Structure formats: C-alpha cells, structure tokens
Amino acid sequence: MKLLAETDKKLEFLERKLERERRARNEAERLLEKKSLELYNINLELRKINENLDQLVADRTYELQIAINQATQNAADLRLSLDRLQLVLQAANAIIWDWDVGADRFEISGKLSLPVGVQSKSIHDFRNFIEHVHEDDRSLVERTFKTQISKRESLSVQCRLLSDNDEYRWHNVIGKGIQDERLSTVRVVGAIIDIHARIENERIINRMAHYDVLTNIPNRTYFNNSFNQFLERADEEESHFALLLIDLNDFKLINDTYGHVAGDKLLAHVASQLNAQTKGYDIVARLGGDEFAVILNNLPPDMSMDDFCNRIIDACIRPIDVGGDLIQASLSIGMARYPDHGETREKLLRCADVAMYHAKSNSLQQSAFAEYNPHLDESRRRRKIMKQEIEAALIAGEFQLAFQPYIDLSRDTLRGGEALLRWNRNDNQPVNIQEIINLAEESRLILDIGRWVIFETAKFIKRLQELNIDHKIAINLSVVQFKQQDLVAIFREAIQLYGIPPECIQVEVTESLFLDDIDRAARILNSLADMGIEVSVDDFGTGYSSLRYLQRLPVKWVKIDKTFVDGLESKHENLQIVRAIIDMAHSMSQGVVAEGIETSSQRHILKTYGCDVGQGYLFSKPLFEKEYLEFIDRYGS
Structure with a gap:
C-alpha cells in the first residue's frame, strides 16, 4: 500500500510535471506564435518600407535623370545661343x-x-x-x-x-x-x-534723290529745299538774291536730229558751264528736261545781272563735237529778284518764268535774257488769250492768204507773187499780223499754220494752172517751222496732192535760219532745190549777212529789206549798201528782189542799179485771191 501510495505520488508528481510542461509548451507555442506574428507584421512593414524606398529611389533617379537631361539640353542651348549670338554679331x-x-x-x-x-x-x-x-x-x-x-x-x-x-x-x-x-x-x-x-x-540713295544723274548737279527736290533755306536766311539777314530760270531753245529738235545721246551731252555741257560761272555758295540745279535754275546769293539790290547772263550765254553756246557733228545750245533766261519781285518760292518762280518766256518770244532763234517787271504779266495774259484765239481761228478757217505781186523792173511785167498770211476775224478787230506770227512761233502754232499755208498755196497754184497761168508763188518759212518739221516731206505731199510743178514754188528764208546749224539748213534747202523749188533769202542785209551762206546754199534770189529801200532817196549809205548787195548777188548768178518800193524814184534807182524784181505798194498791196486774179488779168502774166 505504501508502495502504491508512493507510486501514486510519483505518478501524480509526474502528471503535474507533465501538465506544467504541457502548459509551458503551450505557452511557448503561444509566445512563439505571437512572436512569429509580430515578426511577420514587421516583415510586412519592412517590405512596404523597402518598396517605398525603392519607389523613392526610382523617383529620385528619374528626377535626377530629367535634371541631368535638362542640364545637358541647357548647356547645348547655351552653346547654341552663344554660337547664334556670335553669328548675329558677325x-x-x-x-x-x-x-x-x-x-x-x-x-x-x-x-x-x-x-x-x-x-x-x-x-x-x-x-x-x-x-x-x-x-x-x-x-x-x-x-x-x-x-x-x-x-x-x-x-x-x-x-x-x-x-x-x-x-x-x-x-x-x-x-x-x-x-x-x-x-x-x-x-x-x-x-x-x-x-x-x-x-x-544711304548717301548714294540720298544723292540719287537730290542730284541729277545725268548732269551731276542738284535736282528739283534739292533746289526746292535750298530755295526755302535761302528765303529764311534772306528774311533774317534782310539780304537780296536773284533767281534765274534757264530753258534750252529747240532742245527737242536737237534730240530728234542728232539723237538723245547728243542731247544728253549738250545738257551735261550746259550744266558744267553754269557751275563754272557760279560761286561756291550759289546753286545751280536741273529742274527737269531742258530747264535749269540758278540762285545768286547776297546780291546788292541795284546790281545789274546783264554781265552775268551774257557770260552764261557765251559759255553755254560754245559748240560741242558729238560724233563729228557740232551742236550748239541756245538759251532763254528769265530773272526775278528777292524781295523786289516776290517773297515766296512760288511767286519768284512764276515771275522768273514770265520773264523767261518773254525772252524766248523776243528772240526765237538766238539766246536772250529778260528780267521780270509787272508789265510782263499783262503781256503774258494778252499772249495767252491771243494764242487761244489763234487756235480757234485755225479751226474755224478764219485765216486767208493774200498775194503781193513781184514785178520785173526791166520789163515791167508780172513775174509772180508772195503768199502772205491774213486773219479775217469774225469780230472785225484790227490785226497786227506780224505780232500774230511771232506769237504763233513762240507757241509753236506756226507749225500748223505753216503747213496750212503750204497746202493752200499749192491749191492756189493748181487753180492758176487750170487757168493756164504760169506763175511762181513764194512761201515764207518760219525758223521754228524749218527746225521742227520735215519740210521736204510736206512740200512733196502738197505737190503730189495737187499735181503741180515744183518749179512754181519759191521758199523765202531769213538769214537767222543759217546761224544755228548751217549744215542742216544746207541739207534741207538742197533737197528742196533738187525737187525744183527755188530758194530766196529774205531781209538780206539786216542780219548776219555772209557770203559763206550764199556760197554754200542753193540760193537763187536775194531780197533787199525794206529798211534799205526806204532811204534810197535821202541816204547815201543806203545807196551804197543796195548797190553792193546787187553787185554781189549778180557776181554769184543770183537774182535780186527789192521789197517795200513805194515811189517811182525808188523804182528808178533800183532799176538803174540793176535790181531784177520789185515789190511794194507802188505796184500793189497784198490782194486776196479774187483781186489777185483780176490784177493778173490787168497786168498780164
């Protein structure tokens, strides 16, 4: 029993020990499970942290790469900008x-x-x-x-x-x-x-804008700007200056005859001579075409500009050789003074322009100058009105031809006649025909009038032919007409149109015609003479009479001016001049016509000296067509 009891105690002890061990193991397992769970959670947390860290590293790496790339691009852009800057600078x-x-x-x-x-x-x-x-x-x-x-x-x-x-x-x-x-x-x-x-x-462009390329002198723009400065300075200083406008006469004819190269050389020659005649502070400018302007600064108020104008003319009219041809400028100069004639640019330019056209009208063939005066305004206004009336008269057919007979002094027979222009005004106002002709020459209306005269004369000769009257009619040629028309072609056209013999036509030209270009004159007159048209020199002895002209040109007749005939009875000098002209003409086998014979004494003297033909009121005044035909019947053809 004791043994059983001890065994039971041992067994109970073992059971309690086993229970303690089981509880301890359970506690250990519970603790282990708890720690495992904690470790697991920590593990999860660490994994999350690692993942976040990896993402952060990836983000930072990406941002860093972007920054590196941007820096690289910026550096490249900077280098490009610097290169561009250098290129721009260069x-x-x-x-x-x-x-x-x-x-x-x-x-x-x-x-x-x-x-x-x-x-x-x-x-x-x-x-x-x-x-x-x-x-x-x-x-x-x-x-x-x-x-x-x-x-x-x-x-x-x-x-x-x-x-x-x-x-x-x-x-x-x-x-x-x-x-x-x-x-x-x-x-x-x-x-x-x-x-x-x-x-x-810019300098070149500015010069092109203010200087004439052909003549290398200031142009109109420069001139206008300088003119304004002259006006301001003259007003402040109470000084005087003069404006000269200069126009080349018949420049278009020079271009048409010799070509634009010759015309350009003549313009450059005139510009050069104008520059040479002016001082450094004066202005010479080409206003355009064949028109120049000169401003003479700081002039004494009463100083005459005649000497200066004559110097300009003498310098500019010197002939220049262009391809073997000698060409010569002819100038018309108009002058206006500040402040006498105006205090504005427009007023002074207008006054100088009026004076220039007055100079041109008073000397159509040669160079001339004129200074403005108020009377020229009225004269210009009157000429403008008269020009309009001439144009209207030409259209309306108010012009007529009158014919003044030529009488053979030795035989007292009718030799022919001279066609003279007359204006039968509708208002019956008196007409100074010479004034009309001068204005027509100035305005170039003489070109239309002259052509009309040629055709009307040819038409009258045709009528004479139909009446079996063998008659020669003389036609006066204007210098302007001679220079700017193809006279040979016009005469040929008129002759062919009316079917008349050219030998029935005579042309009368004045000595001034030969002065500008005797070579051209010789060519045209020789062409007319070759057609059979006779050439007569009108007003001989009043101009630049020269044997050289008579020898070079196909002149058949020399016409003694009326001024010499008027004094035959009282002036011994006139007698000597008339006798010399007659002897000279006859020595060259040329006939002589005396115009303006009004007395029998004049007729007797001229006949005694050997003058061939006479014309004047002693025989007849100029007659219109019907009266002239009646005169032919009375006098005999």
Missing part, C-alpha cells in the same frame, strides 16, 4: 564692348566678319576709345555717354571709328548701363555695329 558686323566705369577699363571682344574692323587691341580705357573716334564725331559721342551715365538711359550713337587699315568707318555704338544699389552706373556694356555699307548706300 552678320551684323558687331563686336561686344564692356566699360568698367569705376576702374575705367574698356574691353572689346569678338571680331567682325569684315576684314576691316575697329582697332580694338589699342583700346584699354574710355579715353583710348574716344581717341579712335573721328574728331568731327567725338563731341557727340562724349555727350551721349555722359547723358547715359547721368540719366541711366540706353545709349545709341553713330560715329566714325578708326579701322585696322587706318581709315575711318561708320559704326553704331549701342549700350546699356548697370547700376549698383545706389543707382549709380558702375558698368556699361553694349555692341559696336559696323554700318559703313549702310551709310554709304
């Missing part, structure tokens, strides 16, 4: 400059694309820089820099800088100041841009 022919104001250190960097650049190596401070500026520009450059520093403004100034080849070139210096905290300019940086080519081009 394209603009610019270099960079930097002036440290406090230290007075002036640095220039970069180079120009042109082989000629600023002498930058010798520039170290601002004074060095200024020394490289052209002396005429230094004051402006220094003022510009001073203004920029004091007012903190951007600077821009154009100046000439000394270049590598020791020549000055135009540059544009631009810059911007940098200020400190006290707003004081401590540095100025900018660029120097080579603008020499642009300035030169």
Whole structure:
C-alpha cells in the first residue's frame, strides 16, 4: 500500500510535471506564435518600407535623370545661343564692348566678319576709345555717354571709328548701363555695329534723290529745299538774291536730229558751264528736261545781272563735237529778284518764268535774257488769250492768204507773187499780223499754220494752172517751222496732192535760219532745190549777212529789206549798201528782189542799179485771191 501510495505520488508528481510542461509548451507555442506574428507584421512593414524606398529611389533617379537631361539640353542651348549670338554679331558686323566705369577699363571682344574692323587691341580705357573716334564725331559721342551715365538711359550713337587699315568707318555704338544699389552706373556694356555699307548706300540713295544723274548737279527736290533755306536766311539777314530760270531753245529738235545721246551731252555741257560761272555758295540745279535754275546769293539790290547772263550765254553756246557733228545750245533766261519781285518760292518762280518766256518770244532763234517787271504779266495774259484765239481761228478757217505781186523792173511785167498770211476775224478787230506770227512761233502754232499755208498755196497754184497761168508763188518759212518739221516731206505731199510743178514754188528764208546749224539748213534747202523749188533769202542785209551762206546754199534770189529801200532817196549809205548787195548777188548768178518800193524814184534807182524784181505798194498791196486774179488779168502774166 505504501508502495502504491508512493507510486501514486510519483505518478501524480509526474502528471503535474507533465501538465506544467504541457502548459509551458503551450505557452511557448503561444509566445512563439505571437512572436512569429509580430515578426511577420514587421516583415510586412519592412517590405512596404523597402518598396517605398525603392519607389523613392526610382523617383529620385528619374528626377535626377530629367535634371541631368535638362542640364545637358541647357548647356547645348547655351552653346547654341552663344554660337547664334556670335553669328548675329558677325552678320551684323558687331563686336561686344564692356566699360568698367569705376576702374575705367574698356574691353572689346569678338571680331567682325569684315576684314576691316575697329582697332580694338589699342583700346584699354574710355579715353583710348574716344581717341579712335573721328574728331568731327567725338563731341557727340562724349555727350551721349555722359547723358547715359547721368540719366541711366540706353545709349545709341553713330560715329566714325578708326579701322585696322587706318581709315575711318561708320559704326553704331549701342549700350546699356548697370547700376549698383545706389543707382549709380558702375558698368556699361553694349555692341559696336559696323554700318559703313549702310551709310554709304544711304548717301548714294540720298544723292540719287537730290542730284541729277545725268548732269551731276542738284535736282528739283534739292533746289526746292535750298530755295526755302535761302528765303529764311534772306528774311533774317534782310539780304537780296536773284533767281534765274534757264530753258534750252529747240532742245527737242536737237534730240530728234542728232539723237538723245547728243542731247544728253549738250545738257551735261550746259550744266558744267553754269557751275563754272557760279560761286561756291550759289546753286545751280536741273529742274527737269531742258530747264535749269540758278540762285545768286547776297546780291546788292541795284546790281545789274546783264554781265552775268551774257557770260552764261557765251559759255553755254560754245559748240560741242558729238560724233563729228557740232551742236550748239541756245538759251532763254528769265530773272526775278528777292524781295523786289516776290517773297515766296512760288511767286519768284512764276515771275522768273514770265520773264523767261518773254525772252524766248523776243528772240526765237538766238539766246536772250529778260528780267521780270509787272508789265510782263499783262503781256503774258494778252499772249495767252491771243494764242487761244489763234487756235480757234485755225479751226474755224478764219485765216486767208493774200498775194503781193513781184514785178520785173526791166520789163515791167508780172513775174509772180508772195503768199502772205491774213486773219479775217469774225469780230472785225484790227490785226497786227506780224505780232500774230511771232506769237504763233513762240507757241509753236506756226507749225500748223505753216503747213496750212503750204497746202493752200499749192491749191492756189493748181487753180492758176487750170487757168493756164504760169506763175511762181513764194512761201515764207518760219525758223521754228524749218527746225521742227520735215519740210521736204510736206512740200512733196502738197505737190503730189495737187499735181503741180515744183518749179512754181519759191521758199523765202531769213538769214537767222543759217546761224544755228548751217549744215542742216544746207541739207534741207538742197533737197528742196533738187525737187525744183527755188530758194530766196529774205531781209538780206539786216542780219548776219555772209557770203559763206550764199556760197554754200542753193540760193537763187536775194531780197533787199525794206529798211534799205526806204532811204534810197535821202541816204547815201543806203545807196551804197543796195548797190553792193546787187553787185554781189549778180557776181554769184543770183537774182535780186527789192521789197517795200513805194515811189517811182525808188523804182528808178533800183532799176538803174540793176535790181531784177520789185515789190511794194507802188505796184500793189497784198490782194486776196479774187483781186489777185483780176490784177493778173490787168497786168498780164
């Protein structure tokens, strides 16, 4: 029993020990399970942290890569910008400059694309820089820099800088100041841009805009601008000046005859001579075409300009050789004075223009000048009205031909007649026909009138032929008509139209016709003579009578002017002149006509001296067609 009891105690002890061990194992397993769970959770947390860390690293790595890429791109962009800047600077022919104001250190960097650049190596401070500026520009450059520093403004100034080849070139210096905290300019940086080519081009363009390309003298634009300056200065100084308008007579004819190259050379010749005759502060300009202007500055109020005008004319009318042809200018000059004739440009130009046309009308063939006076305005107004009336009369058929007979003095027979222009005005007002002809020449209406006279004369000759009257009619040719019309073609057309013999036509020309161009005169008159038309020199002895003309031209008749006939009975000198003309003409087998015979005594003297033909009121006044035919019947053809 004791043994059983001890066994039971041992068994109970073992059971309790086993229970404790089982509880301990359960507790250990519970603890182990708890710790495993904690470890698992920690593990999960660590995994999350690791994942977050990996994402953060990936994000940071990505951002870093982006930053690296951006930095690389920025560096490339910067290099490209610098390259572009350099290209821009080179394209603009610019270099960079930097002036440290406090230290007075002036640095220039970069180079120009042109082989000629600023002498930058010798520039170290601002004074060095200024020394490289052209002396005429230094004051402006220094003022510009001073203004920029004091007012903190951007600077821009154009100046000439000394270049590598020791020549000055135009540059544009631009810059911007940098200020400190006290707003004081401590540095100025900018660029120097080579603008020499642009300035030169602008100069060329400006010259083209203000100077005439052909003659190399100022044009109308320059003239107008200078004229305004002259007016302002003259008003301030109470000084006087003169305006001359100069027009080349018959310049179109020169172009048509010799070509535009010859005309251009004549214009250049006139411009050169005008320049040579004026002082440095006077102005010579070509206003356009064949019109020039001269302004004579600071003239005494009462100074005559006749000598100056004569010098201009003498210089300009000297013939020039163009391809073997000698061509000569003829000038009309009109003058106006400031302030006597006007105080504005428009008024002075108008007055000078009036005077110029007065000079032209008074001397159609030769050079002339005239100074404005108020009476010329009325004269011009009257001429304008008269010109309009002439045009209307030509259209309305108010012009007629009258014929004044030629009488053979030795035989007292009718030899022919001279066609003379008459105006049968509808208002019956008296007409000075010579004044009408002069105005028609001035306005060139004589071209239409002259053509009409030729055809009307041919028509009258045709009627004479139909009446079996063998009669010669003389036609006067105007100098203007002679120069500007193809007379040979006009006569040929009229002759063919009416079917008349050219031997029935005679042309009368004045000596002044030969003065401008005797070669042209010879060609035309020889062509007319070859057709069978006789040539007569009218008003012989009143102009530039010369045997040279009579020898070179196909002249058949010489006509003694009425002024010599008038004094035959009282002036011994007239007798000698008339006798000399008759003897000279006969020595060259030319006939002589005396016009203006009014007395039997004059007729007797002329017949005694051997004059061939007479004309004048002693025989008959000019007669219209019907009366002239009646005269032929009475006198015999």
